Amino acid sequence: MSSSPSSAATVLLADQVLTMDQQGTIHAPGAVTIEGAIIRAVGPPPERPSNRIIDLRGSVLLPGLVNAHTHTPMWIFRGLTEDVPRGEWLNGRLLPLERRLDADDLRRGALAGCLELLQNGVTTIADRYGHMDAVATAVEASGLRAVVGHSLFDRTAESDLAHAERLIDRLGTDPGRSRVWAGLAPHATDTCGPNLLRRVRRLADRTGARVFIHLAQSEAEVATVVARGAPGCASYLDAFGLLAPDVVAAHAIYLSHEEADLVGRRGTAVAHCPSSNAKLEGRVAPIARMRRAGAVVGLGTDAACCNNGMDLFAEMKVAGLLNKVGTADPAEFPTLDILRAATSEAARALGIDHLVGTLEPGKRADVIAVRTRGAHLMPWHDAVANLVYAARGSDVVATYVDGQPLLREGQPVDLDAERILADAAQVARGLADARA
Numbered sequence: 001m002s003s004s005p006s007s008a009a010t011v012l013l014a015d016q017v018l019t020m021d022q023q024g025t026i027h028a029p030g031a032v033t034i035e036g037a038i039i040r041a042v043g044p045p046p047e048r049p050s051n052r053i054i055d056l057r058g059s060v061l062l063p064g065l066v067n068a069h070t071h072t073p074m075w076i077f078r079g080l081t082e083d084v085p086r087g088e089w090l091n092g093r094l095l096p097l098e099r100r101l102d103a104d105d106l107r108r109g110a111l112a113g114c115l116e117l118l119q120n121g122v123t124t125i126a127d128r129y130g131h132m133d134a135v136a137t138a139v140e141a142s143g144l145r146a147v148v149g150h151s152l153f154d155r156t157a158e159s160d161l162a163h164a165e166r167l168i169d170r171l172g173t174d175p176g177r178s179r180v181w182a183g184l185a186p187h188a189t190d191t192c193g194p195n196l197l198r199r200v201r202r203l204a205d206r207t208g209a210r211v212f213i214h215l216a217q218s219e220a221e222v223a224t225v226v227a228r229g230a231p232g233c234a235s236y237l238d239a240f241g242l243l244a245p246d247v248v249a250a251h252a253i254y255l256s257h258e259e260a261d262l263v264g265r266r267g268t269a270v271a272h273c274p275s276s277n278a279k280l281e282g283r284v285a286p287i288a289r290m291r292r293a294g295a296v297v298g299l300g301t302d303a304a305c306c307n308n309g310m311d312l313f314a315e316m317k318v319a320g321l322l323n324k325v326g327t328a329d330p331a332e333f334p335t336l337d338i339l340r341a342a343t344s345e346a347a348r349a350l351g352i353d354h355l356v357g358t359l360e361p362g363k364r365a366d367v368i369a370v371r372t373r374g375a376h377l378m379p380w381h382d383a384v385a386n387l388v389y390a391a392r393g394s395d396v397v398a399t400y401v402d403g404q405p406l407l408r409e410g411q412p413v414d415l416d417a418e419r420i421l422a423d424a425a426q427v428a429r430g431l432a433d434a435r436a
């Protein structure tokens with residue numbers, strides 16, 4: 001394959017290109033040249049353009065956002081679990097709703113969730129839930145890049161593991177070979193006992209699957225693990241070799257200093273979901289401490305009912321504000337680090353930084369364009385700060401995955417948004433009616 005752009009290439013032209021590469025290179029004005037699924041060139045606009053030009057001036061190009069933790073089918077539950085006392089959300093409020101839905105309901109919810117994500121400039125997701133066979137078909141149809149995991153619980157371990165292995169057989173575990181691939185998704189440290197976690201570690205080693213788990217997300221989870229004789233949720237996972245660079249731990253709220261340091265020391269990836277943690281637990285995870293100790297931190301929106309949106313722009317702002325509050329330090333979590341946590345570092349957390357997360361020649365052409373003009377966006381002095389603190393998901397005008405346009409002028413290219421939303425809203429209405 002030629003490394004110089006050919007006549008089949010497409011040039012995206014914009015006011016600025018934020019590469020998010022190691023040096024933080026910005027080209028203004030700038031261009032990204034795409035050939036097939038691959039980025040061929042990034043730099044100033046070509047002087048004598050011989051390729052097809054897509055004029056995105058009035059916007060900035062950056063890598064598609066990477067959402068390190070979400071549950072797309074839970075789009076259905078938005079607005080059904082508000083202001084719940086700590087400790088009651090999961091079993092008291094969510095489980096009764098979940099029991100009413102079948103695989104096809106979840107597939108329909110997932111498609112609406114994916115639509116919301118791609119409209120907000122998210123191009124890669126780490127998605128996990130039940131009935132993941134069905135959910136994965138929606139994720140595949142959406143055009144998003146995704147790792148999908150079927151949730152594993154002690155009480156249904158045999159059938160859950162069989163489901164997970166089916167998913168691995170169908171999708172593989174290699175993000176370089178398939179746009180949607182499979183991970184392993186034990187639910188949490190309280191709902192997964194030693195036997196199941198040992199099997200997960202062995203299965204991950206055998207298949208190369210990355211492991212996704214909720215860690216220390218509630219006080220009840222910590223109490224369960226302590227009752228099993230572990231000092232805390234992180235040490236408990238560590239005993240099974242599941243604090244490691246191939247493990248993505250979501251939330252990581254209730255950790256002692258020693259446990260937060262241990263998460264970092266093992267090079268564990270952490271999916272930081274600040275809105276969800278604030279909403280469901282009234283807490284901020286010890287992210288600064290884990291980052292200092294070596295954790296790779298990516299941002300996650302979590303589900304639509306924990307947030308109440310799947311907008312990583314909103315999440316970046318919340319992450320900045322809450323970490324400043326949590327550490328009582330206004331200099332904590334600088335803007336460039338936050339934008340990296342939604343792009344290059346999130347890609348590293350998912351083990352796909354060789355493919356996406358920056359705009360560099362040879363990488364997959366996952367690119368978004370965000371408008372720079374508007375009362376809430378101007379003046380545009382500091383692109384990084386504006387993207388983190390001023391921009392909204394609705395400012396995304398174009399989204400490309402593997403060089404394919406998924407969103408053009410803010411509208412989905414292939415997905416029938418009206419039908420998808422009507423379909424999923426019908427499931428949601430049924431739930432709300434049954435609850436009333």
Ligand SMILES: [Zn+2]
Nearest residue numbers: 071214250302
């Ligand atoms: Zn979650």
